[in-house]
Amino acid sequence: MTEAPPRRVVVADDDADIRALVAISAKRAGFDVVASVEDGDKAWLAIQEHVPDLVILDVAMPGMTGLEVCKLVRADARLSETPVLLLSAAVDEVSRAAGEAAGAQDYLAKPFSPRALVAWLTNEFSGEND
Amino acid sequence: MTDLYSRVMRYLSVDHPTLALKQLPVAMAFAIGIALILLVPDVIVVHELAASIGIGVMVGATVLAAIFTRVERLERYAIAIPLLDLIAIGFFRLGTGGGSSVFSALLILPVVWIAAERGRRHIIIAAVGTAVAMFLPLITVDVPSISSSDLLRGFFSPFVFAIAAAIINELSRQSRVQLESIRRLADDKEVILQRTVEFANQLQDSEAQIRAGDRLFRNVWAAVTEQSIIGSSVTGLIDNWNAGAEKLFGLSSEETEGKRYIFEFHVAAELNARSRELNYPPGETVLNPGFSALVESARLGRAESREWTYVRDDGTEVPVLLSVTKRVDDAGNTSGYLFVASDVTQSREVARLKDEFVGLISHELRTPLSSILGYLELLRDDEDNPLSDEQNHYLSVAERNAHRLLRLVGDLLFTAQVESGKFPLDSHPIELDRIVSAAVESARPVANAAGITVEQVLPDVTPWVHGDAIRLGQACDNLISNAIKFTPRGGIVTVALAAHNGSAEITVRDTGMGIAASELDQLYSRFFRASTATRNAVPGVGLGLTITKAIVTAHRGELDVESEEGVGTCFSVKLALIAAPAPV
Numbered sequence: 001m002t003e004a005p006p007r008r009v010v011v012a013d014d015d016a017d018i019r020a021l022v023a024i025s026a027k028r029a030g031f032d033v034v035a036s037v038e039d040g041d042k043a044w045l046a047i048q049e050h051v052p053d054l055v056i057l058d059v060a061m062p063g064m065t066g067l068e069v070c071k072l073v074r075a076d077a078r079l080s081e082t083p084v085l086l087l088s089a090a091v092d093e094v095s096r097a098a099g100e101a102a103g104a105q106d107y108l109a110k111p112f113s114p115r116a117l118v119a120w121l122t123n124e125f126s127g128e129n130d
Numbered sequence: 131m132t133d134l135y136s137r138v139m140r141y142l143s144v145d146h147p148t149l150a151l152k153q154l155p156v157a158m159a160f161a162i163g164i165a166l167i168l169l170v171p172d173v174i175v176v177h178e179l180a181a182s183i184g185i186g187v188m189v190g191a192t193v194l195a196a197i198f199t200r201v202e203r204l205e206r207y208a209i210a211i212p213l214l215d216l217i218a219i220g221f222f223r224l225g226t227g228g229g230s231s232v233f234s235a236l237l238i239l240p241v242v243w244i245a246a247e248r249g250r251r252h253i254i255i256a257a258v259g260t261a262v263a264m265f266l267p268l269i270t271v272d273v274p275s276i277s278s279s280d281l282l283r284g285f286f287s288p289f290v291f292a293i294a295a296a297i298i299n300e301l302s303r304q305s306r307v308q309l310e311s312i313r314r315l316a317d318d319k320e321v322i323l324q325r326t327v328e329f330a331n332q333l334q335d336s337e338a339q340i341r342a343g344d345r346l347f348r349n350v351w352a353a354v355t356e357q358s359i360i361g362s363s364v365t366g367l368i369d370n371w372n373a374g375a376e377k378l379f380g381l382s383s384e385e386t387e388g389k390r391y392i393f394e395f396h397v398a399a400e401l402n403a404r405s406r407e408l409n410y411p412p413g414e415t416v417l418n419p420g421f422s423a424l425v426e427s428a429r430l431g432r433a434e435s436r437e438w439t440y441v442r443d444d445g446t447e448v449p450v451l452l453s454v455t456k457r458v459d460d461a462g463n464t465s466g467y468l469f470v471a472s473d474v475t476q477s478r479e480v481a482r483l484k485d486e487f488v489g490l491i492s493h494e495l496r497t498p499l500s501s502i503l504g505y506l507e508l509l510r511d512d513e514d515n516p517l518s519d520e521q522n523h524y525l526s527v528a529e530r531n532a533h534r535l536l537r538l539v540g541d542l543l544f545t546a547q548v549e550s551g552k553f554p555l556d557s558h559p560i561e562l563d564r565i566v567s568a569a570v571e572s573a574r575p576v577a578n579a580a581g582i583t584v585e586q587v588l589p590d591v592t593p594w595v596h597g598d599a600i601r602l603g604q605a606c607d608n609l610i611s612n613a614i615k616f617t618p619r620g621g622i623v624t625v626a627l628a629a630h631n632g633s634a635e636i637t638v639r640d641t642g643m644g645i646a647a648s649e650l651d652q653l654y655s656r657f658f659r660a661s662t663a664t665r666n667a668v669p670g671v672g673l674g675l676t677i678t679k680a681i682v683t684a685h686r687g688e689l690d691v692e693s694e695e696g697v698g699t700c701f702s703v704k705l706a707l708i709a710a711p712a713p714v
Contacts, residue, residue: 015497017501017505018501021500021501021504021505060493089493089496089500110496110499111499111500111504112504113503113507114511115507115511
């Protein structure tokens with residue numbers, strides 16, 4: 001009986017503490033954080049390099065924004081099945097709609113509960129584990 | 131000179147001659163008669179007694195006339211004077227020869243006097259008076275013989291005098307009538323003259339007022355340099371162009387008045403879009419459809435302010451807030467329009483910067499708070515190193531305060547959104563009783579800790595309203611948490627929901643410290659804190675009611691407050707009811 005390899009995630013947020021918080025939550029949910037970067041351009045490079053199972057992006061970042069990276073992910077054939085989770089400090093409905101329009105799976109408003117993030121990650125990939 | 135003339139004329143006035151004046155010619159003629167007797171040898175006295183009586187009566191009559199003139203109430207007996215004159219002349223005539231007397235002619239003077247008085251009865255008085263003057267001396271004095279010619283003269287003379295009296299009476303009546311009408315005319319003329327003078331004065335005053343008004347208007351018109359004011363005819367042809375318009379467009383009034391149309395200074399696409407909005411099909415109106423759209427509200431008598439874009443001749447655009455009103459003529463018909471515009475370039479820039487700032491705050495404050503709350507949660511959830519109760523308590527305090535800070539940031543952002551008009555409402559049909567119950571339940575822990583009872587009164591039937599459940603919940607939370615904060619231990623907060631007359635009403639009543647009446651109108655201002663709040667050290671920053679008011683207003687509802695210091699406060703929110711949606 002061989003254990004399935006851990007799912008790989010790329011995390012991007014300009015705030016190092018939030019980045020670490022997301023990484024800790026991802027690890028708790030059984031993910032392997034293959035890249036943790038601080039801007040949109042680096043995020044896109046890392047995504048292309050690792051072709052991860054999940055991408056978690058802050059919306060407001062230097063360089064490309066999370067929404068722009070999300071659109072690139074959706075446009076890439078290799079990444080068509082890769083879900084994107086957006087994080088944002090903005091709370092209004094317009095931003096949520098923009099996230100959906102860019103093709104994000106879900107949208108998590110800051111401040112978020114790490115417990116809730118773990119639950120979301122576990123839930124999102126639970127079907128594939130069976 | 132005029133004064134002397136008027137004084138003499140008053141004395142000699144034919145209108146109102148005094149009795150003394152009337153008596154004067156009679157007395158003088160009589161005196162001349164006496165003088166003639168004394169001076170002319172041929173004129174002799176034939177009967178001394180009769181002549182003496184005559185002179186005596188004449189003196190008496192003259193004295194009486196003088197008395198009557200002075201004593202006003204005797205004036206009505208004035209007719210006695212000429213009658214006495216007649217008798218005096220009658221005796222004097224008899225004394226100087228009777229029928230052959232040269233003084234018979236004197237009789238005419240009192241007769242004229244009597245006859246000239248007002249009323250035809252004076253003709254009779256004159257005739258009778260003459261007859262008495264003829265006969266009385268004959269009867270009373272002892273005369274040698276009365277000839278038949280004396281008798282005849284006694285009847286005939288009164289008859290002639292009566293005719294003369296009648297003529298004089300009539301002539302004087304006519305002259306009186308003429309005099310009166312002349313006087314009336316003179317009075318009328320006087321009145322008209324006075325009125326003319328008054329009108330002239332009024333006209334002068336009005337003219338001065340108009341000139342002052344005109345001057346004021348010109349000064350105000352010239353003083354408005356920061357707003358563009360343009361006047362146009364009903365077709366849009368510019369007829370007024372103020373200093374503000376000159377400054378905004380860089381064109382003088384000479385270049386525009388009577389030469390350019392207002393819609394030439396608008397972005398055509400904007401006007402067309404508006405005319406499509408108002409359903410003006412092209413060609414439907416004789417006017418430029420864009421112009422019709424521009425003045426639509428003003429034409430219907432409504433004042434309208436709306437953002438438009440002015441365009442200068444060089445193609446540069448200026449965003450303006452434009453108020454359009456109509457001008458009316460004296461008959462109330464629309465004679466044109468006024469376009470008052472303020473350049474909003476700067477205020478738009480300020481709004482943009484504010485939005486940017488709000489976005490920055492949103493990000494920069496929420497991000498560290500996210501870290502704080504996230505890591506606190508990690509600490510609490512660390513199963514490998516469970517925390518002691520004391521440590522857990524410390525964590526709760528840190529978490530509670532981080533949440534408090536987060537709420538404050540949220541409130542600040544929300545008020546900024548409300549101010550910039552970017553206030554999103556996610557409205558659906560909602561059950562108001564659920565919102566109220568949830569708000570009451572979430573407030574219970576705080577109320578219990580503060581020793582305050584929260585009572586809830588809900589209606590039997592669910593009131594449905596169209597609204598944003600989260601925002602309305604926030605409004606209820608704010609009102610209830612305020613009520614708890616401002617009520618001392620042992621107090622009661624009653625939250626009631628009722629539906630009547632097509633509206634749902636949420637009331638939150640407390641038995642707290644109340645709000646001073648003078649502060650009620652400032653209650654919804656940002657950062658306002660009631661004096662009772664600061665005095666009693668109630669925590670808060672003064673945003674809760676601002677937000678509550680904004681939420682209620684955005685739902686087209688009403689927020690009211692009644693309060694009495696030391697007794698309590700009652701806030702009420704009224705929202706329009708809708709029909710319960712059909713079950714799916």
